[in-house]
Amino acid sequence: MxxxxxxxxxxxxxxxxxxxxxxxxxxxxxxxxxxxxxxxxxxxxxxxxxxxxxxxxxxxxxxxxxxxxxxIGGVNVENVRTSSDGTIKFLSRLEDGLTIESVLIPEAGRLTLCVSTQAGCAMGCVFCLTGSGGLDRNLTMAEMAGQVFAAKLLIKPDERITNAVLMGMGEPLANYDNVSRFLSTLVDPAGFGLSHNKVTVSTAGLVPGIRRLGQETKVNLAVSLNAVDDATRERIMPINRRWPIEALMRAMREFCAHGKRHVTIEYVLLKNVNDSPREAMQLAALLKGLPCKVNLIPFNEFDSSRFQSATPERVSLFHKILMDAGQAVFVRSSKGVDILAACGQLRGEKSVL
Ligand code: SF4
CATH class of the missing domain: 1.10.150.530 (DNA polymerase; domain 1)
Structure with missing residues (x-):
């Protein structure tokens, strides 16, 4: 232009x-x-x-x-990469020149779009490549909608986006107003027309935002928990200093109390940080009574990362302990690892493509 x-x-x-x-x-x-x-x-x-x-x-x-x-303004897709597993990552340039990334994830019977809500992220989770560069700015509703339109142009005519997760670059609840306006269009039959239960907002644990989301919307919530005690969580997720685990658990229970809702707990397994059998037992105890399912995510290592993924044996044992405790628990296979499209690997820089 x-x-x-x-x-x-x-x-x-x-x-x-x-x-x-x-x-x-x-x-x-x-x-x-x-x-x-x-x-x-x-x-x-x-x-x-x-x-x-x-x-x-x-x-x-x-x-x-x-x-x-x-x-009518959109985002300008500048680069598209397709993983061997069919995952598509695309980089878009915004009107002010910043870049963001989004991911399309095909799975049996569904096609999920992972939407970015900020350029960069201020949360500083130490295991996350996206957070390592800090925050540039919040995305507007138009820039989030632009990712949906861009994704639609990348899929085949007989395909359609069935699910959306606000789990790309950024902390959605730190950009609450724009995110909430985007959500209203995402679930509006006259807008993008997704049903509420096909839309998930993921957070590192911004307690006031979780409360508002519970009161004001019917979409799903995913919380990146990643530790069972405050000391460990503070070390890997600085947000825990502001809202420790107890406050976060209370907010999740309140969220579930609004209608028949449950929360998805995301737990990235880091070798010798949060992957011990003792921590699996503590996690089962912590989540007792909370309507939730747990996604265990073996860490996706990247070059500058100082963490390693938990071993497959540790992942299996962690999974078994939670299952034996009656918890709904799944080990998530990472999608698009070969193109740096997996959780926490979006960076919005052309150099990574
Ligand atoms: S994990 Fe999410 S909240 Fe944490 S730094 Fe990365 S993008 Fe931000």
Whole structure:
């Protein structure tokens, strides 16, 4: 886009950055009937229009009015890599030049899009490549929606995205307002049309955000727990200093109390850090009574990492102890490891592609 184009867009509002309610207010302000807002909203999110001129059932006069106020902006996919297991990682450039990554994960009967919610991340989890570069900024709703549209262009015509996980770059609950607006469109039948139970927000443990998500939405929650005592968790996840395990557990119980919900507990197994049989038993005790399932994730090692993955024997033993304790527990096979697309490996830099 030329400089003139950029300057024009600075003055215009991106329609992909607006919820239905926000569009309705703007369309009302133009003196138009409410159904016009539904038409525009459907063109933007359901039909994926990339330009206002495509809205052929909207009168020419209104299209011209809209063009003076709005534009439709997306993310610009610059690089795509496909793993031997079918996982697709793509890097997108944002309007201000920053880059983010997203991942499409095909599994039996479903196709999951892993969406980034921030450029970088401020949480500083020490085992995570994404967090090692710090936070650049929050993503807008349009930049999250842009990842969905970009992903749709990468899949075959007979495929569709069935699930979305907000588990890419960033801490979604640290960007709560934009994430919540994006979620409203993700689950709106007139928007992206995913059902609530196919959408999961993952967090490192931001307690106030978990409470709000429980009260304000019906989507699923995944919590990256990764340790059973505060000392270990603080060492690998600095967020634990602010919200220790007890506060986090309380927030998860409250979340589950809103309707018939359960939480997914993510537990990255790091060799000699959090993978002992004693810790497996402590985890079973900690989770007792919480409606949850546990995903055990053998750590995905990367070059600069100072951690190693737990051995397969330790992973099996950890799994068995939890299972014997009656816990729903799964060992997650990492997807896209050969293209650095696995959990905690997204970096948003072209050099990693
Ligand atoms: S694990 Fe998640 S929250 Fe922690 S630094 Fe990485 S991206 Fe951020």
């Amino acid at each position: 030329g400089q003139a184009g950029i300057l024009r867009q600075v003055a215009l509002k991106n329609l992909r950055d607006m919820t239905y309610q926000e569009m309705l207010a703007d369309v009302n302000a133009l003196g138009e009937k409410p159904y016009r807002a539904s038409q525009v909203y459907s063109w933007v999110f359901h039909r994926g229009a990339t330009d206002i001129s495509e809205m052929t059932d909207v009168s020419k006069t209104l299209r011209s009015k809209l063009s003076g106020i709005f534009y």
